[in-house]
Amino acid sequence: MKLIYSPGACSLGIHVILEEIGQPFETQRVSTRDGSIHKPEFTAINPKSKVPTLIRDDGSVLTEFQTIAFWLARANPSAGLIPDDLEGQARVLEMLDYICGTIHPQGFTRQFRPVNFARDEADQPRVVAQGKALAEKYLALLADSWKGDEWLLPTGYSVADAALFFIDQWCGRSGITPPDRITRHQQSMLARPAVQRAISREAA
Ligand SMILES: N[C@@H](CCC(=O)N[C@@H](CS)C(=O)NCC(=O)O)C(=O)O
CATH class of the missing domain: 3.40.30.10 (Glutaredoxin)
Known part of the structure; x- marks a missing residue:
């Protein structure tokens, strides 16, 4: 592989x-x-x-x-890395889709690649600001609806945590102050040997 x-x-x-x-x-x-x-x-x-x-x-x-x-x-x-039961798997996929299908492209790709959204350079600062605002809104929503404890889902560590980790890392790169839960999640991830x-x- x-x-x-x-x-x-x-x-x-x-x-x-x-x-x-x-x-x-x-x-x-x-x-x-x-x-x-x-x-x-x-x-x-x-x-x-x-x-x-x-x-x-x-x-x-x-x-x-x-x-x-x-x-x-x-x-x-x-x-x-994923629960055995259908409900648990659906919750992992729901989380993966929100992170990879919404937070990543709408919030962060807007900030990192504004040219994908506005060809005219003069429009790009507005795209970046919009991406930052969206990322903050989506991360607040995620933190408020967090059902797990240390990890995202109550069923425990899963591939959804690995997805959230790249977002945890991007918050620093984009100058966002993330909700505390996201910061704690990043710290928990950084303590894992696989992540290191x-x-x-x-x-x-
Ligand atoms: N829908 C794809 C999106 C992946 C994606 O946007 N990857 C970015 C890096 S974070 C990329 O390869 N960008 C290169 C480009 O668009 O030129 C997925 O979920 O895997």
């Missing part, structure tokens, strides 16, 4: 999941900043030009964070 990631991007969450599973895996580093993921060598693997991209042992490629996270969790049940391994590989 090989994870294609860009340091500090949302692919960090999948990197953490692979480290939590503890089976050997390879990594390939690309950059979302230098245009390389739009070149033929990358688009031949993932025409969407996005990380995370997972190449599985049979050579097939899996894309989309939520799908990769769900597949890894279900394919490695002994890692305990993923971070140090991405920093190397």
Whole structure:
């Protein structure tokens, strides 16, 4: 199995999941900043030009964070990264979708890549400000509806925590002061050996 990631991007969450599973895996580093993921060598693997991209042992490629996270969790049940029951799995998917389908693109992509939302440079500061306001609103909502204790869901640590972790990290990068629960979540994540391994590989 090989994870294609860009340091500090949302692919960090999948990197953490692979480290939590503890089976050997390879990594390939690309950059979302230098245009390389739009070149033929990358688009031949993932025409969407996005990380995370997972190449599985049979050579097939899996894309989309939520799908990769769900597949890894279900394919490695002994890692305990998703509950066994339907209700528990639905709650994990609900959380993954909110983080990856709303908070990431609407809140943070607006701040980090305003050009995706406004071609005219003069409009971009407004897009960044809007992204920041949306990110703050979504994170407050998440903190208010938090049902778990240390982890996001009452059923315990799951792939949803690995997804939230890349958002935890992005708060600092975007100058957001997150709700206390998010800060505590980041601290709990940083204490996990799997998270430390993923971070140090991405920093190397
Ligand atoms: N829907 C995709 C979105 C992933 C995504 O937006 N990844 C960003 C990095 S955080 C990326 O690859 N951006 C490169 C680009 O858009 O040029 C998913 O959930 O996996």
